[in-house]
Amino acid sequence: MKKFLLVILITLLINACGEKLPIEDDYSKIETELLNQDSSKVNFNEILLGKNTVIGYIFTNCPDICPLTTNNMRLIQEQANEEGIENLQFVSVSFDPEVDKPSVLKKYSEIRNLDTSNWTFLTGDKETVDGLMKRLGIIAVVGDSSVTSDGNTVYFYVHTDRIALIDSKGQLRKNYKGSELDKNLVVNDIKLLEE
16 A cells, blocks of 8 residues: 555656646637737737736726736836746737726836837727637726716726736746746746746
8 A cells, every 4th residue: 555655756756847838728729810019910819929927907097906907017027038038929918998098008118118129018809808818818897987087987896806827839838927926926927937
């Protein structure tokens, strides 16, 4: 019996050492036309092909989760750069396209001094973005709203808090909680995709 348990333990350890990230979904066939922060038309699936991708979902008026998610993506980007990881890009998709026009997304990245050399921000028309969010499993619904003293309506979204890692073939490999994650874990997972 002890020999049997020892064999099982050794087998588990060997398998754990060589473990790859499983494929959770395939985004390579999601043909959705969006606009990037420079107002250029891009296809969602084409952006994902050829490089590993860290993708997050935001709206620029978000007071809490989205800034944390964006900052965590920035920290992952910085660490990946420090470790010489090259086949990597970052994508942030807004689920508030009526407000988050390309110029707004560009300003959002500039205010945060983000390195957009390998980071794309995406938006589109509401119907297209809503369809994409549904396909990606991202929930984003308008929550409470209020009216400011100057008559403007301020609203917030209740939304999924997620960063995802997608491989260079457009396959979802792992989801993380965007506002609370261990950047070292994500960078190590990226390295697994490089092997």
